[in-house]
Amino acid sequence: MQKKLSVRHLLGIKNITTDDIELILDTASSFKEVINRPIKKVPSLRDITIANIFFENSTRTRLSFELAEKRLSADVINFSASGSSVKKGETLLDTVNNILAMKVDMVVMRHSSVGAPHFLSRHVKAHIINAGDGTHEHPTQALLDAFSIKEKFGTIAGKKVCIFGDILHSRVALSNIFCLQKLGAEVMVCGPPTLLPRYIKDLDVKVETNLNKALQWCDVANVLRIQLERQTIKYFPTLREYALYYGINRSRLEHLDKEILIMHPGPINRGIELSSDVADSKHSIILDQVENGVAIRMAVLYLLAGMP
Template sequence: MNNLSVDHLTGIRDLTHEDIQLIFKMADSFKEVINRPIKKVPSLRDITIANLFFENSTRTRLSFELAEKRLSADVINFSASSSSVKKGETLIDTVNNILSMKVDMVVMRHPNPGAAHFLSQRISAKVINAGDGTHEHPTQALLDAYSIRESLGDVAGKKVVIVGDILHSRVALSNIYCLQKLGAEVMVCGPTTLIPKYIGDLGIRISHNLKEALNWCDVANMLRIQLERQEIKYFPSLREYSMLFGLNKQLLDSLDKRILIMHPGPINRGVEITSEVADSDQSIILNQVENGVAIRMAIIYLLASKIER
C-alpha cells in the first residue's frame, strides 16, 4: 500500500492502520530532510496551499506553514479576524473565492465540528483538517503517536492516559482513534464534568484519580483546560483542578516507573502541569513540536500526490 486510502484528511476516524504507518514512514524521511543544512525539497513546487484559520492558532499554523514551505509549495494565509467573514460571508463563498485563485489544497481550522468534512464534500481541492471545534485534530494525534513511537519504539501495546478537559478536546478524540488503530490501550482521566458521558463506548478506560491513572500508564498526555470553550463552570476553581489533576514533580517522582510526559500546547504552566515537569527529561513536549513539521510534510506530500495534473 503506497497511497493513502483517503483523498482528504478530515479525521483520524477515516484512516486505516496502513495509512497511519505510511504517514509515519514518510515522516521518518522528512524528519531527516528537516535536519539537513538546506531543509527543503522541491516536490510541491507546482502546488498552491491555502491556510484558512477561522480560529486562533500559533503552533499548528506555523507548523503547517513551515511544512508547506519545506516542500516548496506556494502558501497563502488567511485568518478570520482580518477577513470578510466578519462582514458576513459564508464558509463556502470564502473558500470558493480563494479556490478561484487556483489553490490545490486547503488547510482549515474552524470552530464548528464537521467543518472540514463539509468542505471536503463541496470543493475540488484537497482538504486537511487543522482542528474543527471539539471534533478532531488529526495532525496533532498523528504527531503525538509518532512521538510515542520515536521514544518508545512502538505504539502497539503501550498504555496512554489522556488527562484533563476531554469534553472540549479535539486532541483527545483524535488521539483515542489514532492510538487505538495503532494497538495502544487508552485511558482518559479528569473530573467527571469534563469526561463526556458516552466516551466509554469507544472502548477506553476512564479514571477520576490522577495517581491511579499515572501508575497504570506508560505515557501521560496532559491537555490544557480550554476555558475559552467553557460556557459554564465545570469545576470550582483552577487551583482545585490543579491540586487534583495537575501533574507536579512530587507526584511524578512518587510513581514506581518512568513515564513519558506529553502536552499538545499551549501549556498553562502551574495548572495542568508544573514547569518542573514540563521541562524535565521525561517530557517530550518539544520533540512533539519538531515531529509536527515532519508529520505535516508527510500528510501534505501524500495528499498532494493524489492531485490530478
C-alpha cells in the same frame, strides 16, 4: 506496505485506515531527516499552492503547517477570519470558493464548527486537511503524538497511554483515542467527572477519575490544556482546586515506581495541568512533539498532493 493513502482529504483519524496512519508515520521519518539537513528544503510541491484558512486562533499548528509547506517548496497563502470578509457576512463556502478561484490546490482549515472541513470536502475539488474542527478532531496532532511515542519506544502496540484533563472540549483527545487504538495501544482518559464526555466509555477506553491511579497505570501521559475559552459554565470550582487534584507535578511523579513519558499538545497552562518542573524535565518530550509536527505535516501534504 501500501503506497498511497486511501483518502483524498485528511478530515479525521476516524475515517482513515491503520495502513494510512503507518504510511504517514513512515514518510514522516524521511522528512524528519530532511528538516535536519543544512538546507531544509525539498522541491516536491513546487507546483502546488496551499491556502491556510484559520477561523480560530492558532500558533503552533499554523506555524507548523506553514513551515511544512515552505519546506516542501509550495506556494502559501494565509487567511485568518479576523480582518476578513467573513466579518461582513460571507459564508464559508463562498469564502473558500473565492480562494480556490485563485487556483489553490490544497486547503488547510481550522474552524470552530464540528464538521466544517467535511462539509467543504463535499463541495470543492481541492484537497482538504483538517487542522482542527471545534471539539471534534485534530488529526495531524494525533499523528505527531503517535510519531513521538513511536520514536521513543519503537512501537505503539501494547503501550498504555493516558490522556489527562479536559477531555470534553478536546479534539486532540478524540483524534488521539482513534489513532492510538488503531495502532494497538491501550487508552485511558482521566479528569474530573464534569470534564469527561458522558458516552466516552463507548469508545472502548478506560476511564479513571483518580489522577494517581491513572499515572501509576500508564507508560505515557498526554496532558491536555484546560480550555477556559470553550467552557461556558463552571466545570470545577477554581483553577487552584483543579491544580490541586489534577495538576501533574514532580512529587506525584516521584511517588510512582516507574518513569513515564510526559506529552502536551500546547499551549501549556503552567502550574495548572502541568507544573514547570515536569514540563521542562527530561521525561517531557513536548518540544520533540513540536519538531515532529513539521515532519508529520510534510508527510501528509506530500502524500495528499500525490493523490489524483
